[in-house]
Amino acid sequence: MPPLPAASGSTSPVGLESAIAPVLAPAMVNSPLLDALAWVAIAGFFGAVVFQWRGGTDLARQLAAGSWLVFGLFWLTMVPYYYLDAQSPIQTVLALAALPLCVYTGYLLYSGRESLLLLSKAVAIMGLIYLPAETIPFVRQWLIETTAMQAHFVMDLLGHAPGLSEGANGYQSRFDFDPDETVTGRTTYIVLACTGLGSMAIFGGLIASVSAPLKRKLSAFALAIGVIWFLNLLRNVFIALASPYGWFQFDWLVSFMTTYMGAQPDRVSFLVAHNYVAQSLSVVALVGITFLVVRILPEVLAPLEEVLFVLSGTEYDLFEALGHEEARPDATGDREQ
Numbered sequence: 008m009p010p011l012p013a014a015s016g017s018t019s020p021v022g023l024e025s026a027i028a029p030v031l032a033p034a035m036v037n038s039p040l041l042d043a044l045a046w047v048a049i050a051g052f053f054g055a056v057v058f059q060w061r062g063g064t065d066l067a068r069q070l071a072a073g074s075w076l077v078f079g080l081f082w083l084t085m086v087p088y089y090y091l092d093a094q095s096p097i098q099t100v101l102a103l104a105a106l107p108l109c110v111y112t113g114y115l116l117y118s119g120r121e122s123l124l125l126l127s128k129a130v131a132i133m134g135l136i137y138l139p140a141e142t143i144p145f146v147r148q149w150l151i152e153t154t155a156m157q158a159h160f161v162m163d164l165l166g167h168a169p170g171l172s173e174g175a176n177g178y179q180s181r182f183d184f185d186p187d188e189t190v191t192g193r194t195t196y197i198v199l200a201c202t203g204l205g206s207m208a209i210f211g212g213l214i215a216s217v218s219a220p221l222k223r224k225l226s227a228f229a230l231a232i233g234v235i236w237f238l239n240l241l242r243n244v245f246i247a248l249a250s251p252y253g254w255f256q257f258d259w260l261v262s263f264m265t266t267y268m269g270a271q272p273d274r275v276s277f278l279v280a281h282n283y284v285a286q287s288l289s290v291v292a293l294v295g296i297t298f299l300v301v302r303i304l305p306e307v308l309a310p311l312e313e314v315l316f317v318l319s320g321t322e323y324d325l326f327e328a329l330g331h332e333e334a335r336p337d338a339t340g341d342r343e344q
Contacts, residue, residue, distance in 0.1 A: 044081040045138060048074045052131030059124055068120075071127040072113035078130070079109030095282040112317050125216060126313040133212030140204055147199055148178050155180040155197040158243035167248060169194070182247050190253030191273040195246060203239035206293065207232055210300060217306040218336065227304035231296055238292050242285050249280035305331035 051074030058067035082105035089098040116123045140146045159171055159182065174181035174196030186192035210231035214224050249255065255276040264270040270278055300307060308325040315323045326335045 038084075041081060041084060042138075042142060044077055044084065045134065048078040048081060049131055049134035049138060050074075051077065052127045052134070055124060056128050056131060064121060064124075067124055068116045071124055072117040074127065075109045075113035075116065079106040079113075082106060082109070095286065097282065097286045108317060115317070122309075123313050123317075126310045126317075129212040129216035129310045131212070132215045133208040136208040136211045137204055140202075141199060150202045150204065151176065151178045151180050151197050151199060154202045154239075154243065155182075157240055158182075158197070158247055161240060161244045162247065165244070165248075182251075184251040186251075189251035190256060191251055191276060193250050193273055193277060195250050195277065197243070201239070201243055203235045206235045206239070206289075209293070210235070210296065213307045213310055214300070214304060217304070217309060219304055219306040219334075223304050227300045227307075230303065231300050234292075234296050234299070242289075246277065246280045246285060250277040252276075255279040301329065301331070305329070305334035306336070308334070309336055 051070055055067040055071035055074065058064075058070060082102045085102045086099060089095050089102050112123060112126075116127070140150055155171055155178075159168070162168065162182070169185075170183040171179050172181045172183040173179060176196065176198060178197075180198075181196035182194050184194040186194070211228060214228050214231070217224075253276045260279065261272050261275045264275050264278065265272050297307075297311070305326065308329065308331060312323055312325050315321070315325075326332050
């Protein structure tokens with residue numbers, strides 16, 4: 008979303024979400040084409056799950072392979088937004104890498120790697136968690152405005168109470184700092200990606216896709232959601248304060264980003280806080296949360312092994328490496344190429 012004119016108190020979407028979280032871009036771009044590509048891919052993944060359940064493994068692999076191609080196209084269409092509008096190097100690189108990785112995943116499935124159906128199932132559930140919130144207006148509004156109120160409450164506790172007003176998305180999500188009383192004259196507003204739902208969908212999909220006792224799955228899910236919510240709240244507050252108060256408005260940094268990266272001078276603190284500090288820490292946080300979830304539900308190592316194989320082309324036995332061989336599924340599918 009573009010910032011509002013400076014005369015009205017410039018704003019930027021906070022967009023607090025992991026750089027590697029799936030299907031979190033449509034809410035920011037609001038494109039019917041992107042929504043359609045995401046829904047087609049997710050529907051295809053679910054179709055593959057049904058075919059596998061009914062014994063049609065070959066058809067499931069073929070359908071999942073095609074769905075990965077559509078998923079890759081979805082991410083490719085996001086590159087201009089991440090590069091030109093969001094000005095996020097991390098998300099731009101990841102979106103560019105997504106197409107070849109998705110194509111390779113589809114190729115492996117089509118060639119016979121049945122074990123990737125588990126990863127396809129996980130992505131299908133991730134999409135089912137996220138996409139309805141992105142496409143159902145009242146759900147999206149509730150999530151955004153609730154997130155904004157929670158962040159504002161914490162800022163109030165810290166001695167900053169700007170109030171909330173209508174953001175560019177039409178919701179009560181804009182932190183109403185007075186531009187005449189701040190360093191940059193800017194403020195931020197909450198979008199769907201700020202709610203943490205994308206990261207929650209990642210773990211929801213991984214946890215729901217594996218076979219394990221319900222009690223352990225619920226415990227792992229509750230832990231992941233709780234930690235994500237807390238860290239996401241801290242991120243919202245950090246960026247909401249860093250932008251107006253110019254925490255990163257150093258002369259040398261402003262000069263560098265305006266000269267070589269095309270940034271607006273008064274937007275530097277927002278870009279640094281959001282696109283560099285927060286997004287980098289998001290990756291670290293996801294790794295840490297994964298470690299905690301694995302301790303409760305080691306079965307999620309199965310789809311993670313598939314992710315590592317797609318990324319590296321090398322087989323990894325995470326169950327043995329992490330001492331959880333007892334949790335290994337009886338059959339993870341044909342790993343022959």
